[in-house]
Every structure is written in structure tokens, then in C-alpha cells.
Amino acid sequence: MQLKIMEIYNKKGETISYNENVSLSALIKEVPELVELQPVNVQASANYFASLYHVRAEISTEATLKCTRCLDEYSFPIQTSFNESFVERKNVHHVEGVEDDSGINIVEGEWIAFTSFVSENVLLAFPFVALCSEDCQGLCYECGINLNKSSCNCQRERIDPRLADLANFFKK
Numbered sequence: 028m029q030l031k032i033m034e035i036y037n038k039k040g041e042t043i044s045y046n047e048n049v050s051l052s053a054l055i056k057e058v059p060e061l062v063e064l065q066p067v068n069v070q071a072s073a074n075y076f077a078s079l080y081h082v083r084a085e086i087s088t089e090a091t092l093k094c095t096r097c098l099d100e101y102s103f104p105i106q107t108s109f110n111e112s113f114v115e116r117k118n119v120h121h122v123e124g125v126e127d128d129s130g131i132n133i134v135e136g137e138w139i140a141f142t143s144f145v146s147e148n149v150l151l152a153f154p155f156v157a158l159c160s161e162d163c164q165g166l167c168y169e170c171g172i173n174l175n176k177s178s179c180n181c182q183r184e185r186i187d188p189r190l191a192d193l194a195n196f197f198k199k
């Protein structure tokens with residue numbers, strides 16, 4: 028996704044809107060729990076003021092994630108947004124502090140490319156631990172049945188797997 032600088036510059040004082048769907052399915056390789064990602068809708072608006080190009084983007088899509096507890100797939104809607112400012116390399120000296128970690132991005136050519144910002148924000152929107160629901164019961168570790176859907180007669184002691192080794196140690 029990219030915006031032509033001249034187009035925004037020529038409409039100084041106005042906000043220009045863009046709407047585009049981008050495919051970020053390459054993220055499937057990066058996020059183990061991500062099974063499928065619908066096209067990502069990006070509604071961006073851009074304007075130019077005092078040597079700076081401001082871009083605001085509203086991002087929405089839907090992901091299919093695999094629950095880490097029961098391994099079932101579930102749908103996970105994503106709504107996120109970002110604001111970024113850009114300055115052309117030749118105008119850097121017009122803006123104070125660009126070089127000192129100001130968060131202002133320097134544009135080298137005629138285009139503001141921001142697929143990387145979209146992709147970064149989508150990544151941040153994924154849950155830290157993918158769970159189909161807060162109280163997902165997971166799988167029975169004896170018979171493997173999905174405990175959200177049915178029950179079994181296995182004798183399960185609630186042992187924290189991290190403590191299981193310790194428990195075995197004391198049995199000896």
C-alpha cells in the first residue's frame with residue numbers, strides 16, 4: 028500500500044481518503060496459531076501540514092486462529108488503527124528533531140509506503156495466547172477428547188504440568 032506524495036501535497040489543507048484491501052496472508056508463516064487471514068481492509072486518510080505528511084489508517088479484518096488449549100479453530104475479528112507522520116528526506120531540516128527518535132518516518136522517494144505499518148499493527152492485534160474462550164476446557168490429557176464438547180471418565184488429577192515431574196519424583 029502506498030500513497031503518492033504529490034497527490035497529498037497538491038491538496039494541502041484537505042484530507043484525502045483511500046480505501047484498499049491488502050492480502051497479508053504471508054503472516055500465516057510467522058504466527059503459529061494463525062490458520063487463515065481474510066483480506067485486510069485499510070481506510071487511510073492523509074494530509075500535509077508544515078512539511079509533514081500525516082497518515083491515519085483504520086484497519087479491519089478477520090483471522091482464523093487455532094486455540095492453543097483445545098486446538099479448535101475459531102474466528103477472531105481484528106480492528107486496529109495507527110497514526111504515522113512522514114517527512115521527505117529533502118525537508119528533514121524543516122522539522123525539528125526528526126533524527127532523534129521522534130517517530131517521524133523519512134520518505135526517500137515519491138511514495139509513502141505503509142504496508143509494513145499495517146502488517147505490524149495486525150500482528151500486534153493478535154492475542155498473546157490464542158484461546159477460543161477464556162474458560163476453554165482444553166483436551167483431556169488421558170484420552171484426548173475435547174472437553175468443551177463432551178466429557179469422559181478419565182481420572183484426571185489437576186496437576187500443573189510443570190509440577191508433574193516433581194510429583195513423579197516423590198512417587199519413586
Ligand SMILES: [Zn+2]
Pocket residue numbers: 094095096097098099158159160163164165
Ligand atoms: Zn479452546
Ligand SMILES: [Zn+2]
Pocket residue numbers: 167168169170171172179180181
Ligand atoms: Zn479423557
